Amino acid sequence: MRETLQLLIYGVQLGVIYALIALGYTMVYGIINLINFAHGDLVMIGAFVAYFAAELLGANFPLAIFLAMLIPACLSVAIERLAYRPLRDKPRLSALITAIGVSIFLENFPRMLPFIGPNYRPFPMLIPFKNFTLPTGAVLNSIQIVNILVSVALMVALTYIVHRTKVGRAMRAVSFNKDAASLMGINVNRIIAVTFFLGAALAGAGGVLYSMTYPMIDVLMGIWLGTKAFIAAVLGGIGSVPGAMLGGLIMGICEVVATALYSELGYGSGFVILILILLFRPAGLLGKVKIEKV
Amino acid sequence: MDTLRKYLPILGLAAFYVLVMALRKAGVLTSYYVQILMFAMINCMVTLGLNLINGFTGQFSIGQAGFVAVGGYTSAAVTTLLLPSSVLVPALRPLVFLVSVFIGGIVAGIFGYLIGKPSLRLKGDYLAIVTLAFGEIIRSLIRLIPQVGGPRGFSGIPRYSNLLWIVLFFGGTIWVLRNYIYSSFGRACIACREDELAAGTMGVDTTKYKVMAFTIGSAIAGVAGGLLAHLLGYLHPDQFNYLKSIDFLVYLYAGGAGSMTGSIMGATLLTILPEMLRFLSGWRLVIYGIALVFLMLFRPQGIYGGKELPFLIPKIRRPEGYEGGQ
Amino acid sequence: MKRNLLLSLCALLVVTLFGGMAFAADQIKIGVVAPITGQNAIGGQYIKNGVELAVKEFAPDGLEVGGKKYEVKVIFEDNENKPDITANAFRKLIDQNEVVAIVGPDASSTSLAGGPIAQTAEVPVVTTFATNPKVTQVGDYIFRACFIDPFQGSVMAKYVMENLKATKAAILYNNGNDFSKGLTEFFKQSFEAMGGKVVALEAYGGSDIRDFNAQLNNIKASDAEVLYLPNAFFETGLQMNQARKAGITVPFVGGDGWDSPDLPKIAAGAEEGAAFTAAFSHEAQRPEVQAFVEKYKENYGTVPNSNAVLSYEATAIVLKGLKDAGKVEGPALRDAIAAIDIDLPSGKIKFDENRNPQKAAVIMQFTGGNTTYVTTINP
Structure with missing residues (x-):
């Protein structure tokens, strides 16, 4: 019992971070059908922003996470404007290649900057660390609690924006049918920019939470994390916001449990689960199968 | 004229080989350049195979490195573990090498079939995800096989590959693909790409052609893997991670999907480019990333998208009195 | 458009063909292959410093070989820590730059890919830093400056047994990394041969993994008295950090992958008292060591x-x-290196018949965020 609960805690803590990052993938894919390869690197940028905010400005946790959401979000809007928008009516995959190009740039350019460089840096403790022992014997720590609370709050906020606000309604409309939405007077370019903004803000927050849990950052940290989150998005049904949340949680928990059972192959477990789910539910857990009309 | 056109690619490759060898002998080309050329041709093969899947059939596979790994490890296992060069008379070695490369291709093809069959029933980017996952699973499995070195890598592979072999296989790949693409099979593939629903209505068994294209593309990647293994003499599972697959995607789309010329150009240029940028040291990949973005912004269809050098299109025989268009 | 493209292609080719053909007669060129980009880029920086310092010291204004003065030119090539790029880097150095010798690379996997070419x-x-025994078995031109996995593994096993008096060990290793896997195997072998027992053997899949909670949970549940972490310093820093947070209290031990001033920063105090094997200690009192550390600090500001x-x-x-050979050519240099006898910071270096250096290992320990020297163990 202690074991199971303990593993569950580890899994959920990892899963909520995957979910935050997966949301950005799923929103961008839902709206312009682009696998945004540079998304993982925005996670890294978020982590670095928080690092510098804390080290240079002495920022506390709320300020650091705010900046870490704001700056990648603006960067993401700029990237969309410069590298993706000109290609929107071009073959779908050319935007994918610019995304890869942007990703290579984001990974390598900071490495050449003298104040960032290739080093692994310790990430500062933004909140005090404390262990709490639960009645069952499992241990829960303060960082895990903050992770889960912040992630859940952000996801609730996002769900509110998507379902209860005008912008959210416009986002859903654009993702459903761009041309029709534009005919209804929706500024499609602006809505797509908003989507990139929101997705990157969540990625930045994910970057901070991830770096607090595993307190080390470097310029390549986004690659693998991004891939995992992307897989989580697909698992939940790419294009679906609740799907990304569920997918992230499942990925996190499965990975931790599989690693505990057989660590030699644990890290590949996410992929195996993905293949199994896609075989039975091709559109992912909460994805809708699009019916094609002629 | 027709005969000339038919044999032009073969003559071209032969001339290319002779030219390279002559320059090599004259000391203009060092083995450094020859090695880059060999890597470029191997990358071309993988990209051409990927082009059949992504460019001509309109599917989206992003795990090609996994098939290169399967082919490379399989053929290296044949020449290193099963029939090591020490037990062979020298005359037999090229034969064993040839057979091993084909076995590598066949095994990669079988893997391709097994993966393609269930996932190609679906539309959309699912193949992408499944192939990505496959690549990573293969990599973690190879690490657990001590006979092929596990995480220490597979060393001591006889270095049988040379320019001649690679040119031959490269030419063979072009020949096979050219004939395939301009056959009724190829037309069925292109039909799937253009409109799967319409193709199905016209009686094209879309799943069959998609699986076939995927299997052939994977087999070609496997053959390229076999050549790579015997060129490097060493394989490491991390060589085939998903970043490597992304490289092939970049070669394909930068060169231009749906064009064999494009694949060859993309793979060749982008294999050579990072080597040429060596003098930039750490800035190399920064420039590479920017170059990629600009290339796509100014030529979204890729360098040679949709077009083809004439000698890569076989002459189509028309029945007597045929007057229609292409 | 098409014509322009072909033209630029030709131009590219010409540039590639004739670039880098310039050559000077009284230069000795030494190639260095190291990761300047990619996952190990930080290692590449240290390598660059080390090489430059050595040239500054041993050939301050050129090197006299066979009565002739040569300028020493070092050419760095990036290998991105990838085998195929290493093969290209080796080819370029050998064919284009005509180097007389190559220093590096720093990993077994890349060394095995470049070795056959050289x-x-x-x-x-x-x-x-290629510690896999197979590296020098490629041929008689391949040497290494570090000691090999089996030696390091057995040294640590002995230390754990005798000094820490522990008989039950847990191991957490990177099964995608040859160095980590090698140390694990040889540590386990020697430890069990001495009567110890490995009670938990946990793996993870690569350097990009940051979450070790599941493995550590299993290790915590075992009755291990010591935790062996034969991993790179940045992975180890996180592992120690997470292990202490998860409530694991046993001492940590490890290998020479730990040797970096960044480890204690990442481990944030969790490393206190942890011991590891290394080729060299900057704290050892031998004059060669002190002189070297001084010079390094003077030039680069860190230890x-x-x-x-x-x-x-x-x-x-x-x-x-090169000096001993008296000639600037490969075979003579090979023979000279095979017979070398030189005093260096990590001790007197001589190569055995497998071209592995006979050098001692030191045990180091983290105290108060710094490494301190514990003892030297001779082969």
Whole structure:
């Protein structure tokens, strides 16, 4: 019992971070059908922003996470404007290649900057660390609690924006049918920019939470994390916001449990689960199968 | 004229080989350049195979490195573990090498079939995800096989590959693909790409052609893997991670999907480019990333998208009195 | 458009063909292959420093070989820590730059890919940190500056048994990394041969993994008395950090991958008292060591780590070899290196018949965020 609960805690803590990052993938894919390869690197940028905010400005946790959401979000809007928008009516995959190009740039350019460089840096403790022992014997720590609370709050906020606000309604409309939405007077370019903004803000927050849990950052940290989150998005049904949340949680928990059972192959477990789910539910857990009309 | 056109690619490759060898002998080309050329041709093969899947059939596979790994490890296992060069008379070695490369291709093809069959029933980017996952699973499995070195890598592979072999296989790949693409099979593939629903209505068994294209593309990647293994003499599972697959995607789309010329150009240029940028040291990949973005912004269809050098299109025989268009 | 494209292609080709053909007669060119980009880029920085320092010291204003003064030119090539790029880097150095010897690379996997090329071209290679025994078995032109996995594994097993008096060990290792896997195997072998028992053997899949909670949970549940972490310093820092947070209290031990001033920063105090094997200690009182550390600090502002020392030593071996050979050519240099006898920071270096250096290992310990020297163990 202690074991199971303990593993569950580890899994959920990892899963909520995957979910935050997966949301950005799923929103961008839902709206312009682009696998945004540079998304993982925005996670890294978020982590670095928080690092510098804390080290240079002495920022506390709320300020650091705010900046870490704001700056990648603006960067993401700029990237969309410069590298993706000109290609929107071009073959779908050319935007994918610019995304890869942007990703290579984001990974390598900071490495050449003298104040960032290739080093692994310790990430500062933004909140005090404390262990709490639960009645069952499992241990829960303060960082895990903050992770889960912040992630859940952000996801609730996002769900509110998507379902209860005008912008959210416009986002859903654009993702459903761009041309029709534009005919209804929706500024499609602006809505797509908003989507990139929101997705990157969540990625930045994910970057901070991830770096607090595993307190080390470097310029390549986004690659693998991004891939995992992307897989989580697909698992939940790419294009679906609740799907990304569920997918992230499942990925996190499965990975931790599989690693505990057989660590030699644990890290590949996410992929195996993905293949199994896609075989039975091709559109992912909460994805809708699009019916094609002629 | 027709005969000339038919044999032009073969003559071209032969001339290319002779030219390279002559320059090599004259000391203009060092083995450094020859090695880059060999890597470029191997990358071309993988990209051409990927082009059949992504460019001509309109599917989206992003795990090609996994098939290169399967082919490379399989053929290296044949020449290193099963029939090591020490037990062979020298005359037999090229034969064993040839057979091993084909076995590598066949095994990669079988893997391709097994993966393609269930996932190609679906539309959309699912193949992408499944192939990505496959690549990573293969990599973690190879690490657990001590006979092929596990995480220490597979060393001591006889270095049988040379320019001649690679040119031959490269030419063979072009020949096979050219004939395939301009056959009724190829037309069925292109039909799937253009409109799967319409193709199905016209009686094209879309799943069959998609699986076939995927299997052939994977087999070609496997053959390229076999050549790579015997060129490097060493394989490491991390060589085939998903970043490597992304490289092939970049070669394909930068060169231009749906064009064999494009694949060859993309793979060749982008294999050579990072080597040429060596003098930039750490800035190399920064420039590479920017170059990629600009290339796509100014030529979204890729360098040679949709077009083809004439000698890569076989002459189509028309029945007597045929007057229609292409 | 089409014509322009073909034209630019031709231009590219011409540039590639004739670039880098310039050549000077009284230069000795030494190639260095190291990761300048990619996952190990930080190691590359230390290697660069080490090599430059060695040249500054052993050939301050050129090197006299066979009565003739040569300028020493070092050419760095990036290998991105990838085998195929390493093969290209080796080819370029050998064919384009016509180097007389190659220092590096720093990993077994890349050394195994580059080795055969240098062997056929008869260019001696001194790898810095390739610890897999197979590396030098490629051929008689391949040497290494570090000691090999089996030695390091058995040294640590002995230390755990005798000094820590522990008989039950847990191991957490990177099963995608040859260095980590090698140390694990040899540690386990020696430890069990001495009567110890490995009670938990947990793996993870690569350097990009940051979450070790599941493995540590299993280790916590075992009755291990010591935790062996034969991993790179940045992975180890996180592992120690997470282990202490998860409530694991047993001491940590590890290998020379730990030797970096960044480890204690990442581990944030969790490393206190942890001991590891290394080729060199900047605290050892031998004058060669102190002189080296002083010089390194003076030039680069930090204390050197194993990467820096090993690349310094590898370069020193090549330069001394050239002097001894009296000729600037591969085969003579090879023979000179094989017979070398030189005093370096990590001790007197001589190569055995497998071209592995006979050098002692030191045990180091983290105290108060710094490494301190514990003891030296001779082979």
